[in-house]
Amino acid sequence: MKIALVGYGKMGKIIDEVATKRGHDIVARLKETPTAGNLNNPDVVIEFSLPEVAFENVKACLENKIPVICGTTGWLDKKNEIEKIAIENNTAFLYGSNFSLGVNLFFALNEKLADLMKNVNEYSCQLEEIHHIHKKDAPSGTAISIAEGIFKHNPKFEAWKLEETMGNQLGIFAIREDEVPGTHSVFYRSEVDEIEIKHTAFNRDGFALGAVVAAEWIRDKKGNFAMNDVLGL
Numbered sequence: 001m002k003i004a005l006v007g008y009g010k011m012g013k014i015i016d017e018v019a020t021k022r023g024h025d026i027v028a029r030l031k032e033t034p035t036a037g038n039l040n041n042p043d044v045v046i047e048f049s050l051p052e053v054a055f056e057n058v059k060a061c062l063e064n065k066i067p068v069i070c071g072t073t074g075w076l077d078k079k080n081e082i083e084k085i086a087i088e089n090n091t092a093f094l095y096g097s098n099f100s101l102g103v104n105l106f107f108a109l110n111e112k113l114a115d116l117m118k119n120v121n122e123y124s125c126q127l128e129e130i131h132h133i134h135k136k137d138a139p140s141g142t143a144i145s146i147a148e149g150i151f152k153h154n155p156k157f158e159a160w161k162l163e164e165t166m167g168n169q170l171g172i173f174a175i176r177e178d179e180v181p182g183t184h185s186v187f188y189r190s191e192v193d194e195i196e197i198k199h200t201a202f203n204r205d206g207f208a209l210g211a212v213v214a215a216e217w218i219r220d221k222k223g224n225f226a227m228n229d230v231l232g233l
């Protein structure tokens, strides 16, 4: 399959290696806005760039009728608009805040725990995410997905907030430390104990493999998708 990489930083380079090992041809490696000219006619685009350029990048690819896998976080206020553009152009779009198999299993575990805890008033809930110091957005896209999984099951929470909070807002602590690839925890604390679930990425390989598997999956599809469609979770 022919893949164009839009964004060629830490993630773009690892995706290049993983996709090549799986037998794909990388036809473009872009650090600029994609166009019909510089994309070189790929079957699928994989977009990992920056929050401020992701919308324009994805839009340009979809308008050229190319399916897009997007892992860039921090631009989701415009996701509905992008999903409309995918439908209008009869092509496919998949956003994943985190492409690793482990985190997608963690999302399912988080929802089960949220459902168990929804009527247990003795516990307060907090989220924590730890990432490398170069990360542009906070909280992480993964932490926002975890929060949304809790909102689905626990009507007490309506929104997240970037700090400790009480009432109907769920607090997310965002810590930036050294070169940490990505650690996410959910804590339920009472006066007498604490329940914690935690996912720790050891490196970026799981994110990259998940993005390539998603690209293989979406190639002949039309519509808007998420990673749980790919993994059947």
Ligand SMILES: NC(=O)C1=CN([C@@H]2O[C@H](COP(=O)(O)OP(=O)(O)OC[C@H]3O[C@@H](n4cnc5c(N)ncnc54)[C@H](OP(=O)(O)O)[C@@H]3O)[C@@H](O)[C@H]2O)C=CC1
Pocket (backbone or CB within 6 Å): 006, 007, 008, 009, 010, 011, 012, 030, 031, 032, 033, 034, 048, 049, 050, 051, 053, 057, 070, 071, 072, 073, 074, 096, 097, 098, 099, 100, 207
């Ligand atoms: N969903 C997931 O599983 C994961 C998501 N991410 C997210 O992916 C994104 C990228 O992460 P990462 O690779 O670590 O970031 P980097 O900062 O390492 O890479 C970003 C790349 O985008 C390039 N770029 C700058 N402007 C444009 C443009 N207009 N069009 C295309 N590319 C451009 C940069 O080029 P230059 O260097 O020249 O500025 C750089 O090569 C982040 O939002 C991050 O949160 C990260 C890991 C996993």
Ligand SMILES: O=C(O)C1=N[C@H](C(=O)O)C[C@H](O)C1
Pocket (backbone or CB within 6 Å): 073, 097, 098, 131, 135, 136, 139, 140, 141, 142, 143, 181, 182, 183
């Ligand atoms: O910027 C990163 O590095 C990561 N970003 C994603 C996020 O915001 O959740 C996924 C992963 O945690 C690494």
